[in-house]
Amino acid sequence: AQSVAQPEDQVNVAEGNPLTVKCTYSVSGNPYLFWYVQYPNRGLQFLLKYITGDNLVKGSYGFEAEFNKSQTSFHLKKPSALVSDSALYFCAVRDGGNFNKFYFGSGTKLNVKP
Amino acid sequence: EAQVTQNPRYLITVTGKKLTVTCSQNMNHEYMSWYRQDPGLGLRQIYYSMNVEVTDKGDVPEGYKVSRKEKRNFPLILESPSPNQTSLYFCASSPHTGVDSPLHFGNGTRLTVT
Numbered sequence: 001a002q003s004v005a006q007p008e009d010q011v012n013v014a015e016g017n018p019l020t021v022k023c024t025y026s027v028s029g030n031p032y033l034f035w036y037v038q039y040p041n042r043g044l045q046f047l048l049k050y051i052t053g054d055n056l057v058k059g060s061y062g063f064e065a066e067f068n069k070s071q072t073s074f075h076l077k078k079p080s081a082l083v084s085d086s087a088l089y090f091c092a093v094r095d096g097g098n099f100n101k102f103y104f105g106s107g108t109k110l111n112v113k114p
Numbered sequence: 115e116a117q118v119t120q121n122p123r124y125l126i127t128v129t130g131k132k133l134t135v136t137c138s139q140n141m142n143h144e145y146m147s148w149y150r151q152d153p154g155l156g157l158r159q160i161y162y163s164m165n166v167e168v169t170d171k172g173d174v175p176e177g178y179k180v181s182r183k184e185k186r187n188f189p190l191i192l193e194s195p196s197p198n199q200t201s202l203y204f205c206a207s208s209p210h211t212g213v214d215s216p217l218h219f220g221n222g223t224r225l226t227v228t
Contacts, residue, residue, distance in 0.1 A: 034217075043204055043219030043220050043222055044204070044206075045219070046217065051213055051214045090157065100145070100162050101159060101173075102217070103173075104156040106155060106156040
């Protein structure tokens with residue numbers, strides 16, 4: 001069975017500091033991984049994806065994510081956080097056996113303080 | 115503007131009163147799906163549709179129905195809502211079901227069943 005874990009309900013970081021939001025996954029077969037961001041009263045917006053290739057993936061708004069196969073992790077990172085990055089972040093995996101199915105983590109609330 | 119539109123945004127109803135949440139996309143996407151978002155559980159997939167007249171169950175389909183008579187529309191039907199269906203619902207679409215195709219989300223429908 002496919003699953004995604006986001007071990008931190010909340011991450012607090014000061015503006016200008018680097019941020020990391022953690023995600024680990026469990027899949028049978030190849031992992032197809034995604035990060036989404038949700039602002040208040042809005043739907044989820046796509047940030048970046050890992051399908052194959054380089055382990056460091058770059059996405060929107062200066063975010064990047066590092067895929068680590070041995071640790072089954074796909075952590076979201078940004079070198080310098082902005083207050084406007086404060087939002088709810090979801091990691092997701094697409095089922096390699098049935099591309100129609102997605103599995104989401106429980107979400108991590110990122111708070112960036114000025 | 116390319117978008118996924120859900121209506122209504124907010125809905126309060128009583129147990130047993132049938133309701134429909136509409137979802138429409140203007141991007142000519144083949145794939146559409148419904149999710150519910152609950153605190154601590156992330157998003158869970160209810161139903162999905164690969165194309166017109168082709169639908170299948172996600173992980174939490176009990177108590178829900180869908181139809182896909184036209185490519186752009188994918189309504190979610192609750193024939194006899196119960197309080198445990200109180201949740202935030204999202205419709206999403208993607209161009210196709212390829213592994214690299216991210217989801218585009220609507221802004222959500224907050225449903226309360228009393």
